[in-house]
Amino acid sequence: MSKEIMSEKIRILIAKPGLDGHDRGAKVIARALRDAGFEVIYTGLRQTAEMIAASALQEDVDVVGLSILSGAHMALVPHIREVMNQNDLQDVPIILGGIIPEEDKPALSEYGVKGVFGPGTSMQEIIDTITKIVNR
Amino acid sequence: MKDLIQNILNGNRRALARMLTMVENEREGYQQALAALFPHTGHAWVIGITGAPGTGKSSLVNALAQKYRQQDKTVGILAVDPTSPFTGGAILGDRIRMRDLYSDPGVFIRSMATRGSLGGLSRATRDAIRVMDAGGFDVILVETVGAGQSEVDIVRTAQTTIVVEAPGLGDDIQAIKAGILEIADILVVNKADRVGAKNTVQALKMMLEIGHPAARTQPVLHHGELMQIENHTSINPTPLWIPPIIQTITMDFTGIDALIQAIENHRAYIEQNHLSAEIERERIRIELYERLQNVLMTRLMNGLTQQQIEAVVERVRTRELEPSQAVMMLIDMHNTEGML
Numbered sequence: 123m124s125k126e127i128m129s130e131k132i133r134i135l136i137a138k139p140g141l142d143g144h145d146r147g148a149k150v151i152a153r154a155l156r157d158a159g160f161e162v163i164y165t166g167l168r169q170t171a172e173m174i175a176a177s178a179l180q181e182d183v184d185v186v187g188l189s190i191l192s193g194a195h196m197a198l199v200p201h202i203r204e205v206m207n208q209n210d211l212q213d214v215p216i217i218l219g220g221i222i223p224e225e226d227k228p229a230l231s232e233y234g235v236k237g238v239f240g241p242g243t244s245m246q247e248i249i250d251t252i253t254k255i256v257n258r
Numbered sequence: 259m260k261d262l263i264q265n266i267l268n269g270n271r272r273a274l275a276r277m278l279t280m281v282e283n284e285r286e287g288y289q290q291a292l293a294a295l296f297p298h299t300g301h302a303w304v305i306g307i308t309g310a311p312g313t314g315k316s317s318l319v320n321a322l323a324q325k326y327r328q329q330d331k332t333v334g335i336l337a338v339d340p341t342s343p344f345t346g347g348a349i350l351g352d353r354i355r356m357r358d359l360y361s362d363p364g365v366f367i368r369s370m371a372t373r374g375s376l377g378g379l380s381r382a383t384r385d386a387i388r389v390m391d392a393g394g395f396d397v398i399l400v401e402t403v404g405a406g407q408s409e410v411d412i413v414r415t416a417q418t419t420i421v422v423e424a425p426g427l428g429d430d431i432q433a434i435k436a437g438i439l440e441i442a443d444i445l446v447v448n449k450a451d452r453v454g455a456k457n458t459v460q461a462l463k464m465m466l467e468i469g470h471p472a473a474r475t476q477p478v479l480h481h482g483e484l485m486q487i488e489n490h491t492s493i494n495p496t497p498l499w500i501p502p503i504i505q506t507i508t509m510d511f512t513g514i515d516a517l518i519q520a521i522e523n524h525r526a527y528i529e530q531n532h533l534s535a536e537i538e539r540e541r542i543r544i545e546l547y548e549r550l551q552n553v554l555m556t557r558l559m560n561g562l563t564q565q566q567i568e569a570v571v572e573r574v575r576t577r578e579l580e581p582s583q584a585v586m587m588l589i590d591m592h593n594t595e596g597m598l
Contacts, residue, residue, distance in 0.1 A: 130283045131346070131371070156347035161371050166354045173360040177353060180367055182275035210272050 131161040132256050135183045137169040139198045140190060147219060148189040154245045155252070171198075171205040179209050184256045185236075190220040196229065203233040215255050219243075259287060263294045266393055271366060274393045278368055281385045292385055295392035302334070302391040302398045303525060306416030308378060308441075311404025313424040314448040316355035317508040319399050323359050325514050326397050332364045334395035336386055338379055340403045341371040348372075352401060366395070378402035378409030384545065387415065413441035414544055417537075418524045420517075422446045423462065425454035439465060442501045444520045450505035450513065462503050499527055561592040 136152045138145055145167050152162045163181045165173070178186050186206070190198060195218065206214060217237040218230065227238055237251045265273035277295075280288045305322075307315050316337065323333045337352035350369035359365040368390075372380045379402055390398050402412050413419050421442035439445070439462070447458050502520045506513035528534055570588055573579040579587065 130285075131348075131373075133279075152349055156342060156349045157345045159346045161341075161348045161350060163353060163369050164349055164351045165357075166351075173357065176360045177367075179272055180275055181350075181369060182279045 131159065132185070132252065133161045133163065133181060133183045134185045134187050134252065135163045135165065135174070135178050135181060136187045136189070137165045137174050137177065138167050138189045139169050139171065139174060139202060140192050140194050141168060142190075142192040143167060144191055145189070147191070151187065151189070151219060151245075151248065155249065158245075158249045160252070171202040174202055175205045175209045175211060178206060178211055178214055183214065185252055186214055186216045187252075188216060188218050188220075190218065190222070193221065195220065195222055196226060199230055199233050199235060217248075217252065217255070219248075259291060259294075263291060266295065266389065267298060269394055271363075274366065274389065275368070277389050278386055281389060282370065282373075282380070282382045284382075288385075292388065295389060299388045299391040302387075302395050303418070303521075304387055304391075304398045304400060304416045305521060306400045306402065306412035306419040307422060308402040308405045308409070308412050308419065309422030309446075309448075310424075310427055313404075313422040313427070314508055315401050315404070315422050316352045318420075318422060318446065318448055318506065319352075319401050320356045320358055321506075321508040321511055321514045322399060322517065323356070323365055325511070325518055327359075327362060327364055331396035332394065333359075333366075334390035334393065334398040335359075335365065335367040335401070336370060336383060336390070336398065337367065337401045338370045338372060338383060338403050341373050343374075346373075366390070366393070372403055375411075376409070377411030378405045379411045379415060383411075384415055410441050414541055417528070418443045418521050420444045420446055420521075422448050423458055424449045425452045425458045427458075443499060443524050444517065445501050445503045446513075446517060447503060447505045448508065451507050455505065459503055459505065466501065466503075499524065558589070558592055562588060566591055 134155060136148050136155075138148050148164075148166075152164045155162050163177060163183060165177055169177075174186065174188075177183075186202075188199070188202070199216065199218070203216065206212070212234075214234075215236040216234050217239070218235055219239045222230070222238050222240060227235075230238065236255045237248075239248055239251075262273050262277060266277055277291060279285075280291065307319055307322075309315055319335060319337070323335060326333050335356070337350070337356075339348055339350045339352060341348045348371035350371060352369055353360075353367060356367055359367060368386065370380050370383060370386065372378075373382075375381050379400070383400065387398055387400065400412065400416055402409060405412075419441050421439060421444075423445065424447070445462050445466075447455055447462065449455070502523075504513050504517045504520055506517060508514070528537070567588070570579065570584050574581055574584050
């Protein structure tokens with residue numbers, strides 16, 4: 123058994139809230155993060171805020187990763203944050219992948235969004251950002 | 259620490275989740291925390307669900323959990339998925355099939371990666387079950403990784419082991435040789451609406467007739483003659499229990515009531531025959547042995563330097579030392595007194 127396998131793992135939830143059914147990006151990210159040595163809890167499509175909060179709590183994840191392509195992020199993220207906070211998950215950061223306009227980023231950071239990754243972001247940048255957020 | 263323990267015992271889910279992480283990562287103090295919880299364990303009935311990938315284990319867990327909730331029983335779920343041997347990472351996807359359970363506060367689902375263990379569970383699974391048990395769940399469902407023929411850790415962990423089969427996954431010879439079938443307390447043929455389900459049931463029945471110690475108390479008919487087949491010991495702790503074969507379709511809950519009844523029957527069988535204590539004793543023996551192995555191994559390795567090990571590796575490579583001699587040499591190099 124190598125040290126690699128036994129050391130503390132970064133645990134991340136990858137979920138797709140809302141109604142758009144395009145999860146290829148989320149799957150690609152999940153796989154890339156696995157290959158970076160993360161433990162990825164993948165819950166798939168059409169997750170409600172309550173489902174995301176319950177998964178984040180039970181799985182004790184370090185980060186919640188959301189994939190939103192529908193443009194509804196300014197509605198979804200505040201609601202998810204609120205339900206997460208109700209579940210005592212204030213300290214769990216969110217990262218966001220998808221089509222997110224630049225001007226929305228400051229507002230999102232107020233909801234604990236610590237990283238926003240648009241199309242063309244390199245995997246390495248995503249991995250580095252998460253590792254930094256988790257601060258290990 | 260005291261707060262954490264108290265919160266877990268009071269049913270606080272965040273505390274439970276934190277403790278599970280602590281146990282998985284063997285963080286400092288986890289052993290004391292486990293020791294504090296240990297007296298509060300022994301309440302839950304632990305049900306193992308194993309079987310090949312794609313047989314529908316997660317969906318079956320989802321269906322079982324919903325039925326138990328209808329009976330007002332709280333349900334803890336541990337779902338194990340494999341860690342990549344190359345990267346150390348894992349994709350834990352069992353929750354996808356359990357979305358009906360998310361919003362129910364009487365259900366707690368935790369995904370675990372195997373982290374290098376090969377027996378179908380992870381090293382921390384046993385401890386994680388105890389933490390959930392102390393958390394007050396009535397039923398704990400443990401789903402193994404997609405297992406094939408020899409990942410049988412679950413039988414030493416669960417009180418009732420369910421092996422899930424599905425139609426179209428190999429012929430009857432697979433059923434005869436696969437060790438995984440020997441561990442079943444209950445056999446489930448899932449996806450029973452699919453073509454070939456009857457054949458699968460038939461193959462399992464035959465397997466039980468010729469292979470199961472209990473079934474062998476009935477003589478086997480071969481070319482019209484009665485054949486005597488000799489008994490041999492089985493690793494199954496309750497050899498006189500004959501595993502029922504239950505057909506299920508998880509989509510519409512077909513057979514799930516029957517499965518729950520079979521689990522109840524198995525539990526009653528164990529309890530009425532006063533087998534619990536002996537089963538538990540045997541498990542504790544195995545667990546202590548495994549833990550002793552781990553501790554001694556760690557201590558031994560900590561007492562050796564990388565250079566010492568590399569030097570011995572090289573001497574084996576050059577055929578100067580035979581591997582078993584090399585092991586004796588490593589043990590001699592180590593200060594044995596420091597180890598014990």
